[in-house]
Amino acid sequence: xxxxxxxxEGIKWKFLEHKGPVFAPPYEPLPENVKFYYDGKVMKLSTxxxxxxxxxxxxxxxxxxxxxxxxxxxxxxxRKEMTSEEKSTITNLSKCDFTxxxxxxxxxxxxxxxxxxxxxxxxxxxxxxxxxxxxYCVMDNHKERIANFKIEPPGLFRGRxxxxxxxxxxxxxxxxxxxxxxxxxxxxxxxxxxxxxxxVRHDNKVTWLVSWTENIQSSIKYIMLNPSSxxxxxxxxxxxxxxxxxxxxxxxxxxxxxxxxxxxxxxVRQRAVALYFIDKLALRAGNEKEEGETxxxxxxxSLRVEHIKLHPxxxxxxxxxxxxFLGKDSIRYYNKVPVEKxx
Numbered sequence: 001x002x003x004x005x006x007x008x009e010g011i012k013w014k015f016l017e018h019k020g021p022v023f024a025p026p027y028e029p030l031p032e033n034v035k036f037y038y039d040g041k042v043m044k045l046s047t048x049x050x051x052x053x054x055x056x057x058x059x060x061x062x063x064x065x066x067x068x069x070x071x072x073x074x075x076x077x078x079r080k081e082m083t084s085e086e087k088s089t090i091t092n093l094s095k096c097d098f099t100x101x102x103x104x105x106x107x108x109x110x111x112x113x114x115x116x117x118x119x120x121x122x123x124x125x126x127x128x129x130x131x132x133x134x135x136y137c138v139m140d141n142h143k144e145r146i147a148n149f150k151i152e153p154p155g156l157f158r159g160r161x162x163x164x165x166x167x168x169x170x171x172x173x174x175x176x177x178x179x180x181x182x183x184x185x186x187x188x189x190x191x192x193x194x195x196x197x198x199x200v201r202h203d204n205k206v207t208w209l210v211s212w213t214e215n216i217q218s219s220i221k222y223i224m225l226n227p228s229s230x231x232x233x234x235x236x237x238x239x240x241x242x243x244x245x246x247x248x249x250x251x252x253x254x255x256x257x258x259x260x261x262x263x264x265x266x267x268v269r270q271r272a273v274a275l276y277f278i279d280k281l282a283l284r285a286g287n288e289k290e291e292g293e294t295x296x297x298x299x300x301x302s303l304r305v306e307h308i309k310l311h312p313x314x315x316x317x318x319x320x321x322x323x324x325f326l327g328k329d330s331i332r333y334y335n336k337v338p339v340e341k342x343x
Contacts, residue, residue: 018137020189024153027051034104037097048081055156057101073167145226161295161330177212261342
């Protein structure tokens with residue numbers, strides 16, 4: 001059993017073999033009868049420009065496409081995919097008519113819902129085939145399920161909350177973007193015909209199988225093991241062990257931060273108050289972020305003056321702190337908390 005297996009410090013596996021990722025299917029051009037209009041006139045788009053236009057058309061009924069920042073980012077990235085002739089003609093997004101495209105995709109969606117039992121069965125069998133071939137790896141002596149073996153198709157970035165990069169083009173990930181991680185003595189997965197991997201690595205100090213860098217925020221994406229796997233189970237176990245260790249010393253920590261409220265140093269007092277709120281309200285700690293790169297979300301240590309109101313008295317309670325901010329995933333946190341006077 002994996003609970004009984006032990007590895008040298010930092011080593012995650014001794015043998016790792018897998019088939020690599022499943023890429024998004026190639027773009028299929030629209031039927032001839034589905035038209036795009038610019039300034040009231042039919043305009044035939046190049047394949048690249050048409051593909052990006054379909055991303056916008058699929059979202060036409062969504063409020064995202066009405067947001068100024070979304071429209072601005074989309075138009076800027078769309079123009080990068082256009083031919084020089086298209087660029088000189090298409091200069092204003094407001095003159096673009098995606099209605100016909102949008103109706104086509106709605107009809108396609110409806111047709112999928114009306115599929116016969118046989119058609120649905122065919123799709124189910126194909127998905128099962130992919131899962132069987134690509135959805136498992138061999139890690140040491142175990143056959144392990146992979147969590148996300150399919151690479152996301154291209155599309156428009158949405159982001160959470162009022163993200164400054166919403167509407168930008170998430171480009172298609174190619175084999176040349178992919179880093180494969182497997183053991184030296186395993187059969188390295190083959191890239192699709194005519195392509196090659198960016199790199200093949202043999203790093204047994206990490207648990208990911210495949211990685212690539214996405215183009216919107218330059219963050220690294222990974223293909224990892226399923227939560228039921230040995231490695232994931234170990235990570236959860238380590239978290240519970242940390243919680244057990246914390247239980248033994250939490251009273252000491254609480255006494256310490258209460259003492260620190262009286263410190264002569266402002267930084268020590270600030271840290272002590274932050275610890276108090278993390279402890280009392282289970283707030284996320286919060287980390288520093290580059291401005292304009294992500295949505296304006298905060299945690300305990302990155303709260304600003306506008307996120308907090310102090311009330312000497314509120315609703316019959318003394319010394320109340322009123323919190324109002326956007327936390328992880330742009331979810332609003334609102335709370336009124338009575339605190340000790342020194343806090």
